[in-house]
Amino acid sequence: MNLSSNLARWAAERPSHPAILFEGRRLGYADLDAAASRLAHALRAHGVSAGDRVALFLPNIPEFAIVFYAAQKLGAITVSINAIFRSAEVEYLLNDSGAKAVFTVGELAQFVPRERCPALAHVVICEGEAPAGTASLADWCDGRDARFELADCAADAPASLLYSSGTTGFPKGVTLTQSNIATNSATAAKCSGYRPDDRLAAFLPLFHVYGQNYIMNAAVLAGATLALFRRFVPDQVLEAIGRERITMFFGVPTIFIGLLSMDLSKYDLSSIRYEMSAAATMPEEISRRWTERFGRRVYEGYGLTECSPFACYNDLVEHRFGSVGRAVEGFELAIFDEADRELPRGEWGEIVIRGPGVMKGYWNRPDDTAQALRGGWLHSGDIGRMDDDGYVFIVDRVKDMINLSGFKVWPAEVEQYLYKLPQVQEVAVYGLPHPEKGEQVVAAVVAKPGQSLTADEVIAYCRASIAAYKVPARVDIVTELPKSATGKILKRVLRDQGGKA
Helix, strand or coil: CCCCHHHHHHHHHCCCCEEEEECCEEEEHHHHHHHHHHHHHHHHHCCCCCCCEEEECCCCCHHHHHHHHHHHHHCCEEEECCCCCCHHHHHHHHHHHCCCEEEECCCCHHHCCHHHCCCCCEEEECCCCCCCCCEEHHHHHCCCCCCCCCCCCCCCCEEEEEECCCCCCCCCEEEEEHHHHHHHHHHHHHHHCCCCCCEEEECCCCCCHHHHHHHHHHHHHHCCEEEECCCCCHHHHHHHHHHHCCCEEEECHHHHHHHHCCCCCCCCCCCCCEEEECCCCCCHHHHHHHHHHHCCCCEEEEECHHHCCEEEEECCCCCCCCCCEEECCCCEEEEECCCCCECCCCCCEEEEEECCCCCCEECCCHHHHHHHCHHHCEEEEEEEEECCCCCEEEEEEHHHCEEECCEEECHHHHHHHHCCCCCEEEEEEEEEEECCCEEEEEEEEEECCCCCCCHHHHHHHHHHHCCHHHCCCEEEEECCCCECCCCCECHHHHHHCCCCC
């Protein structure tokens, strides 16, 4: 099998149908397939073979898809590098993966420390000027054949390395196989109902598993069109929805929260038929507000990079607010206690997962792999519960739990209450050390534009709504919260800064 077979199929069946729309460029399926084939020939000519690692240190530009599918055609393994990383982080990932080639852009080339990466033979520039010692993608591909015979890869052959966030220790390379990605993309396309005439808003980073597999790979499987954006700039994306007749919108909770505070009446959003949120838990209050305003529910998915990422969906039959849904086809989810024993329905514990998308393991880390996959289940590190119908409700991350004088405080629960305050735009609840209680509850709150809000008002609201031990000891009213490239709120940054956002 080969992940590029879907691209080749649509190139033959619908050659002129747009695969990517980007900043005035339009790449048909035949264009994308031909570009990937030329690069596959170039990779082979420069000594890259099946099983070699090819790094993508790229923003959201069409060349990301070209490099990804070129490497797959060859049977090489793609390595995705966050485009906001800098030299030390890039060096670690290149050396840990043993990448033979890295594809990047002119402005990021300075962060590729070639002299400290002994396995790295090639630095190729896809956009912008090529610094000395690098090659340009155009020169590499010039004159190459536009057809390439796909490598026949084993189902369990590694296809992609996506690195964990590294919130504890160094990032680990999550090894996803051909089968992991193929089956997960097929399930994503089925659950979200992708059609060839769909146009998917793709502003979430392609170096992240959600953007790469659920959006890009699933879209190509379905023969749909990626309306690609470098990043989420609200006015640009919203204007493009009307201009390009985009039908599907994929975000994370913070994006939906921001849109709810905007006046959207000046934009033509009539072509949108579907919205989805993933990568972080959607506050129930936000989901309800969206449905009340637009008459459509925001579908939700749940999973991890380690399961390609899609394991749970809310829902093909019945949507339940506050839940991430039920296990998708082929997957099983259970709730385990600290001794890895399954708990009765309704009790909270660690969410564990097994199914066709679960990773092969962590790259060159057998001990970490054995720990994560013990007993044949992927241990998520997420705390949740499951109701009698199999719907999963996320409580929080294990590592985010606050231990206050022996009481367990789950930040997500406090956040759910705070989102009901009309003046609240965004909120992050987390723990900081306390000399007597062990930890204390702290909240960082962003007020809605034009609204006034004080720490005393937030604390008074909490005292009237939740148990005393859950009430934040300190509330910081801030202008913004630190976020990752995917829009996740970075509580570890707040903790490291002692709560100063």
